[in-house]
Amino acid sequence: MESACNTKLALGLGFHRDPDIPSGTKKNQRRPLHQLDGDPLPSLSLGLPEAARHLCVPKVDTGMMTAARELNQETLSYSNCSSSPKRSQIRDEGPEFERNKVTTMMMMISDDDEDCSTPRKKLRLSKEQVSVLEDSFTSQSTLNQKQKEDLARQLNLRPRQVEVWFQNRRARIKLKQTEMDCETLKRRCETLEEENMRLQEELNELRSQTHKAAAAAANSPFLMQVRPVAAASYTVMCPSCKIRLVRSTTENLPKSFLSMSRPRLCDIQFSNPSAAC
DNA sequence: CGGATGCCAGAAATTACTTCA
DNA sequence: GGTGAAGTAATTTCTGGCATC
Numbered sequence: 001m002e003s004a005c006n007t008k009l010a011l012g013l014g015f016h017r018d019p020d021i022p023s024g025t026k027k028n029q030r031r032p033l034h035q036l037d038g039d040p041l042p043s044l045s046l047g048l049p050e051a052a053r054h055l056c057v058p059k060v061d062t063g064m065m066t067a068a069r070e071l072n073q074e075t076l077s078y079s080n081c082s083s084s085p086k087r088s089q090i091r092d093e094g095p096e097f098e099r100n101k102v103t104t105m106m107m108m109i110s111d112d113d114e115d116c117s118t119p120r121k122k123l124r125l126s127k128e129q130v131s132v133l134e135d136s137f138t139s140q141s142t143l144n145q146k147q148k149e150d151l152a153r154q155l156n157l158r159p160r161q162v163e164v165w166f167q168n169r170r171a172r173i174k175l176k177q178t179e180m181d182c183e184t185l186k187r188r189c190e191t192l193e194e195e196n197m198r199l200q201e202e203l204n205e206l207r208s209q210t211h212k213a214a215a216a217a218a219n220s221p222f223l224m225q226v227r228p229v230a231a232a233s234y235t236v237m238c239p240s241c242k243i244r245l246v247r248s249t250t251e252n253l254p255k256s257f258l259s260m261s262r263p264r265l266c267d268i269q270f271s272n273p274s275a276a277c
Numbered sequence: 278c279g280g281a282t283g284c285c286a287g288a289a290a291t292t293a294c295t296t297c298a
Numbered sequence: 299g300g301t302g303a304a305g306t307a308a309t310t311t312c313t314g315g316c317a318t319c
Contacts, residue, residue, distance in 0.1 A: 123307065124295070142287080164308060167287070172306085174288085 125165070129155045133162070137169050 125133070132155055136143070143151065143166060145159075152159040 125307080161307080163286095165306095168306065168308085171288075171290095 125157075129157065133165050133169070137166065141170055141173075142166065 133151070136147075136151055140147075143162070148159045148162050151157075152162045155162070
């Protein structure tokens with residue numbers, strides 16, 4: 001990478017193509033190799049990055065393609081890195097001045113050449129630019145080529161910058177949405193856990209009361225008898241209506257049955273529905 | 278017609294840089 | 299002034315859809 005910067009040489013393998021034709025003019029509109037502008041023959045070149053940038057890498061095989069792409073990408077990324085001072089080196093005139101200066105630099109870049117290679121520079125977009133981008137994003141979160149170019153022209157940015165901004169914006173929105181969903185699920189989970197605990201406690205209480213009820217029923221003067229009806233059931237009698245009730249020991253008696261001095265069984269499901277009082 | 282291949286756009290992941298406390 | 303966290307522009311890699319052969 002460093003050598004690419006210093007020597008400004010790049011090795012390219014590929015077909016020549018008109019650099020002015022945007023690579024993604026129309027999705028899925030692929031041109032056959034024989035229709036490409038320039039020399040369709042494969043070429044190997046060693047030269048200035050600017051020249052190498054415009055090579056169209058042929059798809060010979062995956063490995064070669066990847067290598068060529070990497071080479072091309074690296075050339076793209078660093079071919080111009082010696083031309084701009086680092087931001088930290090021009091820091092002494094206040095943030096607003098800086099911002100304007102940086103924006104100006106960007107404008108110069110965009111004026112020079114749409115796809116001019118620049119080293120990775122962190123350029124802050126101005127409030128106005130962000131505002132316009134936000135407005136545009138609210139109306140639609142993806143742009144077609146023309147919209148992208150129009151917006152870029154309007155904002156004195158490169159179309160690539162507009163594209164990147166939209167990509168990042170979509171990513172931020174998605175991240176925020178994911179965080180919100182996560183938070184919602186977390187709250188819901190907490191609620192359910194509380195509910196679950198409450199129900200568990202209630203269940204335990206009911207179980208212990210069932211046992212007490214069975215014991216109390218055994219000693220109750222109202223009770224005619226507690227005798228096994230089936231393996232796991234017993235019979236009690238409603239003290240008010242003298243109706244006999246068959247309960248399974250595994251069932252829970254309602255709180256009211258025990259808490260009242262004169263237990264009512266009316267709210268219990270009787271073996272004979274018509275006997276409910 | 279179905280598979281292989283290439284191209285493209287967008288998402289996802291990552292890096293690099295700025296700003297601010 | 300140094301530092302770490304947060305924010306974000308830019309880059310890289312991955313993926314799926316479509317067209318062509």
